[in-house]
Amino acid sequence: MSTVLVIGAGGVSSVCVHKMAMNSGIFPEIHLASRTKSKCDAIAESVKTRTGQSVATYEIDAEEVPAMVNLIKKVGANLVVNLALPYQDLPIMDACLEAGAHYLDTANYEPKDEAKFEYHWQWAYHDRFKEAGLMALLGSGFDPGVTSVFTMWLKKHKLKTIRTLDILDCNGGDHGQAFATNFNPEINIREVTAPARHWENGAWVETPAMQVSTPFDFEKVGTRQAYLMYHEELESLSKFNPEMERARFWMTFGDEYIKHLTVLQNVGMTGIDPITYQGKKIIPLQFLAAVLPKPESLGETTKGNTNIGCIATGEALDGSGEKTFYINNICSHEAAYEETGNQAVSYTTGVPAMIGSAMMVTGEWSGEGVFNMEEMDPDPFMEMLNAHGLPWQVAELDGPVDF
Ligand code: NDP
Structure with a gap:
């Protein structure tokens, strides 16, 4: 291959x-x-x-x-x-x-x-x-992708079972624009305007979009407001870790982003149903995406770090009772741009796509059928993250998250 x-x-x-x-x-x-x-x-x-x-x-x-x-x-x-x-x-x-x-x-x-x-x-x-x-x-990006592998690494090396899981995605980068998305605007806005959903006691719990939030102090970024959202790895993580009582996904957004998004939503610009404009059918969100800055154009101006990771609480592998671990990666926008000409959101997705491809090409990961990242051995992927620009760290926390 x-x-x-x-x-x-x-x-x-x-x-x-x-x-x-x-x-x-x-x-x-x-x-x-x-x-x-x-x-x-x-x-x-x-x-x-x-x-x-x-x-x-x-x-x-x-x-x-x-x-x-x-x-x-x-x-x-x-x-x-x-x-x-x-x-x-x-x-x-x-x-x-x-x-x-x-x-x-x-x-x-x-x-x-x-x-x-x-x-x-x-x-x-x-x-x-x-x-x-x-x-x-x-799903071989960062989230989904690395977050799934992080969780399974914790389950392989630290925890026998996972009781609660919180995925925290913070982009602390500043691109200098009033409003822009860091990856494809159409996909990004569809994702953040969808109702929030998390996994609790064997069922999905739905809440309105961007209503539940918590402050969180992210290393090398600072305290940011993180919003409860639905993210696709919750579906595969809950399938492959059926013991989980609760799994949630949080993403940070600044006040300016929320303000612009609220206005755009209120005036109907984020809609995905076609409307007729000058005799032609157009989709408002696609038109909006066309006028927003292109994510690939943000690399040069974006400064700061992303910090994405998972906090998992469960029964320790060594039998020492319930433990909580935080595993994450911090990625610099400037360093990502220097190396590849792209900002860190593209970098944190493109590198795991390369690593997942390497796993398949080298035969480290193999199988016949359709697989999620959770089904593969996390170790060789985690080694490549360290070697190819996305080093990770793991720390034991005092106890489960209290938000
Ligand atoms: P972009 O919009 O920057 O790039 C998408 C590319 O796909 C464009 O070059 C576009 O072409 C091309 N394309 C669109 N439609 C077609 C088609 N019908 N045939 C061929 N090419 C097509 O997106 P990103 O690079 O930001 O994101 C790429 C993917 O990564 C998306 O699926 C996104 O959801 C995913 N992603 C995953 C993340 C993760 O962590 N798992 C995080 C961020 C993104 P053109 O240039 O002509 O528009």
């Missing part, structure tokens, strides 16, 4: 392709295809300048399955790394099955007309991937 085809040419793809090129022993042949070829060419040029490695580029609409099948076969890809948008997950999985390639992504499938982040569409492909002798690895 040594020829990879990366789909999508945004910030996440840019980081992933740079990191693959920096590891040419694992990724000797890299192909990059997206809707806009000039964006692929710009990434390839930067990769050439920074690493000396060549990346072949192509134009593709990933929703056109026959065109995808042709491209996978033409380049001889064994692994397709989907870094386009969640809408393209199923057509790319279909193309992989037909062309005989393994599959990896960083975000679960979402229908365009419904902001529903659920794994069942992709889990339904399990038998087909199994019969074809192929592997699909879902």
Whole structure:
């Protein structure tokens, strides 16, 4: 397994392709295809300048399955790394099955007309991937991705069972813009405007979006307000850790972000139902995304750190009673930009996409069917995080979280 085809040419793809090129022993042949070829060419040029490695580029609409099948076969890809948008997950999985390639992504499938982040569409492909002798690895970004691996590492090395889990995602970076999103604006806004949902006593508990929050002191960022949200790894984490009493996801937002988002929501700009404008059907959120700053343009101006991690409480492996551990990574926007030309939100997603791909290409992780990160051995992935720019730390806390 040594020829990879990366789909999508945004910030996440840019980081992933740079990191693959920096590891040419694992990724000797890299192909990059997206809707806009000039964006692929710009990434390839930067990769050439920074690493000396060549990346072949192509134009593709990933929703056109026959065109995808042709491209996978033409380049001889064994692994397709989907870094386009969640809408393209199923057509790319279909193309992989037909062309005989393994599959990896960083975000679960979402229908365009419904902001529903659920794994069942992709889990339904399990038998087909199994019969074809192929592997699909879902959610190899940071969250989902690293947060899932962090949790399973704690369960392997520190805790026999997990009673409560809190995932805390803080982007302490300042990009100098009044309002911008750090990854694809359409996907980001669909995510944060959806109702919050957390797992408690075997059921989902739903609360209105952005209503429940808590201050939290993040190392190398400071105290920020973290908001309860739904995030897709809660679904896989609760499936693979059925003993959990409660699992929650928190993300920080500044007052300016909340103020702008509230106004945009109130005036209908975040809607995903089509409206007619000058005789043409448009989707308000897509129009908004088109006028917002492009996430990949924020790299140069973003200063500060991200701090993302998991706090898990449960029965200690060594039989010493209930223990609480906090495992996290702190990533500098400036250092991420210096290394790859992209800010830390793209970096913290693109690096795990490279590492997940490396796990598959080297055979460290293997299987036939559709898998989540939770099902794999966390150790080799955790080693690569330390070696490839996302070092992590783990600390024992005095007790469970009190929020
Ligand atoms: P961008 O919007 O910057 O990039 C998406 C890329 O996909 C663009 O180059 C776009 O093309 C391309 N694309 C869109 N539709 C198609 C299509 N039909 N065919 C081919 N290419 C297409 O997004 P990001 O780089 O910020 O994010 C990439 C992915 O990573 C998203 O799925 C996002 O949800 C996920 N993500 C995951 C995170 C995690 O931690 N797990 C965190 C952050 C993001 P064009 O340039 O023409 O628009």
